[in-house]
Amino acid sequence: MSTLKRIPEFMWGKNFPRLSIDYDKCTVPFLCKKCLQICPEAIFNVSRVMSKEKRLEEMDPRVDGEFVLHVTRRDKCTVCNKCLDVCPVDAITIEEPEFQEFNALKRDKKWDDA
Amino acid sequence: MCFYCDQFGDKERGDGYWYLNPDNYARNMYKKRAPKQGFAGAETGLETGAHAGPSQQDLINAVENNEKETFDKLQDLMMAGQGAQVVPLDHANKVLELCSPIGLIACLCRKGIRAIDERNEMEYTCMGMGVGMLKWERWPERYKGGVKFVNIEEAIEWNEEMDRRGFCHILMMFGAPFIGGFCQCDYPDCGALRNAVDFGIGTMKSHYLAMVDYDKCNGCGICAQRCQWGALKYEVTSEKPNIDLYKCYGCGLCETGCPRKAISLVGRETMPALSEVWI
Numbered sequence: 364m365s366t367l368k369r370i371p372e373f374m375w376g377k378n379f380p381r382l383s384i385d386y387d388k389c390t391v392p393f394l395c396k397k398c399l400q401i402c403p404e405a406i407f408n409v410s411r412v413m414s415k416e417k418r419l420e421e422m423d424p425r426v427d428g429e430f431v432l433h434v435t436r437r438d439k440c441t442v443c444n445k446c447l448d449v450c451p452v453d454a455i456t457i458e459e460p461e462f463q464e465f466n467a468l469k470r471d472k473k474w475d476d477a
Numbered sequence: 478m479c480f481y482c483d484q485f486g487d488k489e490r491g492d493g494y495w496y497l498n499p500d501n502y503a504r505n506m507y508k509k510r511a512p513k514q515g516f517a518g519a520e521t522g523l524e525t526g527a528h529a530g531p532s533q534q535d536l537i538n539a540v541e542n543n544e545k546e547t548f549d550k551l552q553d554l555m556m557a558g559q560g561a562q563v564v565p566l567d568h569a570n571k572v573l574e575l576c577s578p579i580g581l582i583a584c585l586c587r588k589g590i591r592a593i594d595e596r597n598e599m600e601y602t603c604m605g606m607g608v609g610m611l612k613w614e615r616w617p618e619r620y621k622g623g624v625k626f627v628n629i630e631e632a633i634e635w636n637e638e639m640d641r642r643g644f645c646h647i648l649m650m651f652g653a654p655f656i657g658g659f660c661q662c663d664y665p666d667c668g669a670l671r672n673a674v675d676f677g678i679g680t681m682k683s684h685y686l687a688m689v690d691y692d693k694c695n696g697c698g699i700c701a702q703r704c705q706w707g708a709l710k711y712e713v714t715s716e717k718p719n720i721d722l723y724k725c726y727g728c729g730l731c732e733t734g735c736p737r738k739a740i741s742l743v744g745r746e747t748m749p750a751l752s753e754v755w756i
Contacts, residue, residue, distance in 0.1 A: 369677025376543035396592035405665040408589045411618055421617035424594075438537045439675070 378460035380442050382406075382434040389454035392432035393424035398446040398455065399432075404439040407432060407446075478746075479681060479755050481562065485654040494684070496564065501654045502576045502607065536676055552678040552756075560650045561660070561669045562681040565729030565742055566637070569646040569659070573632045576656065580610045580624040581635065584661070586668045593666075596622040602639065604632070604659035609651075643703050645670070645728035647680060664705045673726070674706060681755045683727035685742035687720055693739035694718065700731035700740060722751060 392399070392409045399407045409432050411422045422429040432454075434440075446455050478486060481495040491497025539548040564572065573579060583595035584603040595601055605613070605624065613620040627635065636646070636659075644661035647669050651657035662670040673680035687709070696716040700709055708724035709731055711717075718731070718740075732740045746752045 369675065370540060375540055375545065377541065379537060379541055393592055393594075399590070399592040405590050409592050410589055419615060419617070421621060435533045436537070436671075436675075438540060 379438045380440040380460050381458040382437055382440060383456050383458070384432050384434065385454040385456070386428075386431070388452040389432055389450075390427040391425060391430070393430040395451065397449045397451065401445050401449050403443065403445070404436065404441060406434055406436040406440050408435040409433070479562070479684065481560070481654060481681070494568070495654055496562070496572055496648055496656065497568070497575065499575055501656065533672070536672075536678075555672075555679050556756075560681065561647050561679060562650075563683040563726045563728045564646050564648055565683055565685055565727060566640050566646065566733050567729075568683075569636055569648075570633045572648065572656075572659070573636060574629055576606045578606075578608070578610055578626055579629075579632045580605045580613065580626045582613075582620055582624050583622060584666075585619070586660075586662075587666045590666050590668075594621075598623070598625045601625065602644065602661050604635075604661070606656055606659055609657055640730065640733050643705075643730060643734070645705050645726075645730050662705065670705060677756060679756075680726075682725075682745070683729075684745050685727035685729065686722050686725050686745055686748060686751065687727065687729065687731050687740050688743050689718055689720060690739045690741065691715075691717055693737050694735075695737060695739075697736065699734050699736065703730040703734045705730070722748065723754075 389395075396409070399405075399409060409430050411417075411429060412431055424430055440457070442457055442459055444457070447453075447457065478493055479495075482493055485495040485498060485501055486493040487498040487500065490499060495501060535551055536548065539545075539551065581598065581601040582603045582605045583601055584593075587593040587595070587602065610624065610626075613624045639661040640646070644663055647660040647662050647667070648656055649658040649660055649669065660667060660669060664674055665671050669680045672678055694717050696711075696718075698711050698718070700718050701711040704710075705728070706724055706726050708722075708726070709718050709720045712719035720731075727742060727745065729742050732742055745754075
């Protein structure tokens with residue numbers, strides 16, 4: 364559809380950081396909202412729990428488990444660890460990506476032979 | 478004219494623009510909207526419309542696994558089920574004259590991404606449109622704090638205030654061409670704008686492009702603060718703004734912000750290389 368691809372070639376196949384949230388510790392993210400507001404890349408997203416019974420009810424951010432924290436844009440995570448520092452319950456863990464040579468920088472055999 | 482205009486536009490009414498065609502605001506459009514196609518976004522628990530399409534997680538996984546075909550399929554799914562288009566301010570005001578009812582509501586993208594709870598009618602930064610708004614009481618969490626129904630004059634006044642603050646206007650469709658919402662977006666809080674800037678999918682560009690008249694421009698730099706798309710930057714060499722037209726979405730924020738009227742919107746069809754570039 365588009366003549367211009369927004370994602371550069373070297374991004375395809377690149378490993379991104381993997382973030383996980385301990386939901387036993389993180390229970391009131393909408394009330395706390397520290398990681399949501401400090402993240403420079405805004406990779407988090409908080410939403411109400413979607414269950415059939417509660418679908419049409421109003422949620423209270425002060426009640427445990429009414430809202431859930433998600434990581435929606437881990438491709439933008441820079442592993443700056445600001446969210447780890449600011450989290451009062453240490454619920455976030457970040458798994459750094461393995462080091463990868465960018466596709467664009469991979470050595471071409473022809474150049475080696477020359 | 479974009480591919481939505483080809484399908485839903487009317488040459489005599491609304492100059493061929495699909496969103497200015499009164500038929501697209503009729504009550505039966507609400508009934509006719511596309512059935513839900515089981516979007517992957519539902520399982521992440523995101524209730525917002527901007528994330529209800531293919532979830533951003535699927536897009537990221539497609540990039541990580543180097544699956545370009547999956548990525549293209551998700552893009553098609555997104556445009557079919559839920560589309561969006563950027564509109565400049567004067568067209569936005571014309572849209573407000575056509576649709577009814579109009580309700581000011583809290584923004585779900587800001588609620589999700591930055592946990593900003595807009596509970597006050599004065600703080601609302603989103604607009605719901607169409608007869609679907611009349612059923613708002615069914616979803617108390619979505620419309621927490623209530624809906625403020627406004628008339629056309631109030632809506633236009635609110636829209637211009639939003640433009641002054643620096644939000645760009647995006648029409649949201651919930652099953653094309655049913656217009657359900659009118660987003661006031663900035664980066665990175667808005668889902669539709671974010672998908673467009675980061676992935677280049679989801680949101681269509683407007684029918685215009687911004688051009689700078691360098692004779693009128695005095696280089697004050699106000700426009701550089703207002704561009705949400707990364708298209709307009711301050712060119713240090715010439716001390717004037719420079720617009721990358723390949724990135725320009727034609728939202729017109731730089732035009733409305735310019736105190737010397739040095740920026741104007743020109744039709745996209747006047748640029749042969751860009752006339753069919755909508756995404």
